[in-house]
Amino acid sequence: MRLTTKLITLTRALALSISTTAIAADPPRFEMLDLCDISGTLSGVPYHINNDGTVTGIADFDGTGDFQGVVWVGGTQAIQLSTLPGEHASVGAATSEAGLPVGTSYIIEEKYGRWYFYPTAVLWDGLVPVSLQDLVTSGPPDLELDEALAVNNHGVIIGAARDTVLERGRAFRLDVNTGELIDLGTLGGNSARPDAMNDNGIIVGQAWTAGGQNHAFRWENGSMTDLGTFGGRDSRATDVSESGRIVGGAQSTTSPELAVLWDVDGSMINLGTLGGNQSNANGISDDGAIVGFSTDSINYAHAFFYEDGTMWNLIDLIPPNQGWAGRANALGINDAQQVTGTMYRQDLGDRPFVATRVHLTIEPPVPGQAGTVNTINLTGATPGSSVYLVHGRNAALTAIPGCVGAPIHIADPQLAGKAQADEKGNAVVQGYVSNKASGKTLRLQAFERSICKVSNVVIHEF
Template identity: 30%
Template sequence: MTTVGALTACLALAGPLAATAWSAPPPAGWTSVDLGTLGGPRTDATDVNDKGHVVGQSETAGGLRHAFLWRDGVMTDLTPGAWQSAATAINERGEIAGYVQLAEGQPTQAFRWYRGTTTLLPGTEYGSEINERGQVGGTAQPSEEDPWTTSPFVWTSGTLVEVGPVPYPSTWTSSGIVDLNRSGTVLGRTEDFDDREVSYVWRDGTMTRLGEADGRFFATDLSDRGHVVGRASEADRLLSAVLWRDGTAEDLGTLPGDVWASANSVNEHDVVVGWSQGADPTDSGRRAFVWADGYMDPIGVPDGAWSEASEVNDRGQVSGRIGFARPDGTPVQQAFAWVDGTLTPLGTTHRAVAVTDQSGAGHVLSIVYDDGARAILHVPPKRRS
């Protein structure tokens, strides 16, 4: 799952990448649906389940930003009487996690929404994740006297358990949640005093640091098996794509001719996707990769286009974005799906694109940026029985 906070970082990567003229063919069998808005000009979508139900945040006609559920073509405001809110995650049962600010000036609280009933979670700030057991993960502020200290939490059927503080030397005690898996394991992240990333896994009260104390490990995704992917760097500052499993970090390498890489997502079969890059990003750009069983392969794109893989589901279907130039030289981006070795460009081109989630059924969720932000759900062709 990808959170709203990751979108800014995703867009920031677009600047230095090279682009070459290319015209994308129309997608075969896919349907691209603009989810609309709650009356205002902007919609940000964060999560989609296998039924194609989408959650996120949309601007109202009055200029407020509210949590929404989009289902069967209808967008519903989940907090119509609130000041501000956002829905961040949805599971297969339709349970939703998010956060809400009930009135201007009040603090935010995490919430769980299910079948029209909203449950506020006392002692919390932001709800970020919800797993298939209905557990909500997010960020809490343990002490009102210290507003700068935050800690992940796991809420289970009315019981709140806080994760933290981080116990490692020369590391800030505050941290935030990255992911929550089916067993209630938390993937968290903070920084040390030298601004190096520190990632950890918390399970049943035990916290395990990922990577070495003299390096840094930026975790991006957690599988239900407890395996983690991300990127690591040492003194030379070059990035390595890493898979952490069974207490060991495995360097996944790079594509031939490249010098650094980052892993963005992992499925339950330890298939990993991300990007690999050459020494000069303005010349070589990025190339999406798929790693499995010790081998890293590129996702083929037209000559001159760059690519990044963001998501992979348990069927091995991959989604991400490609960048290229229109015939007039204008740089554009487009979402893609990679299924059974074939890359399919999705929808139309835009100034910038962020792929935020992919369902187990293959739906690809994206936000497109032109004059504003709009949410697009790319629905795959129906599978033949």
């Protein structure tokens, strides 16, 4: 498709007096990518997405239902995370921006009609699994490192351990640069389990209290703080931003769990639900966008996206007619507001996805036929900026040079045209579409490289 560009020039005929009445913000919008479609895996669960867009989790590679650890890289390939020698299964938990995956390798045995799982915390050095136990040079001698759950960009790993003397679950912190191992302690009870950590060393998770409750905690510089509940028994902290804002879930006297934000000023904010009685927050970006799951009024589970005091059902923020049916859980978000999780897709079951926040809007080509001139309108750009239109046949995540976390959702995108936005942020691309495109389906998407904004994807058959 060869297109030429034309700048829309709009003139203002009247000077309008505009009131300062507040107008509700437009809903955010996302473009969906099914990770199974572009990686060859048959199903999977993504647990973490880093700021490069790398997704870590588990996947079924051969259709047997036996899941292995996986790193989905660049939205184009799935790399299997191997087990330690002689072991049977693996789980990928997270990958740092430096490309260091961490997780767990398992021995699986059947005894007396029951299956037993024996975990070992690992990192993958050049995709070769290394037991974290072998990296310890100092610290408690009785801790057996079972699961690696998160890693920051300083080479610090947190996870779940077992005290081999007391037979209790513990939370550990291991600095792989020095080999120093730390037991994070508890809130007065017997055990603890961490969930997330930021680059400033703040660790959050869940720990038992002396009274037998399981409460969310914040750990920093050797001190563990109880984050409390909404008046119920238990709570849990699942993620922490670089600024120290913490999210998770907490029980109230009437709800089994409600999504919560523990802000840096110490306040505890109930994020609400999508109409049901249960929700939980799983991730937070540096600018405060939060994701998780919530039930609706008929107790159906949905993924949510929360921003500026509003909780949105993610299914309402994505393109229709792609088979996504709603049953979902948003499990992580990065600082570019790429969301990962699982969502039911018609005829395919629960599928792992990446949803990329879009800021520009392109309309379908008009008249949308081959052998004639077509027009594509764009809105939402920065006034005066250059915007680019690309096209391609297949879906993938293709990085825009210099833009981290704002990829094009097209494999091998080809430049179709360039335009300059007018003073209202509108632009138009016009061009002749060859008869050779007749009957072919193309994916169209625009981007503004100067501030790393992308548009929705239009899928059109000419």
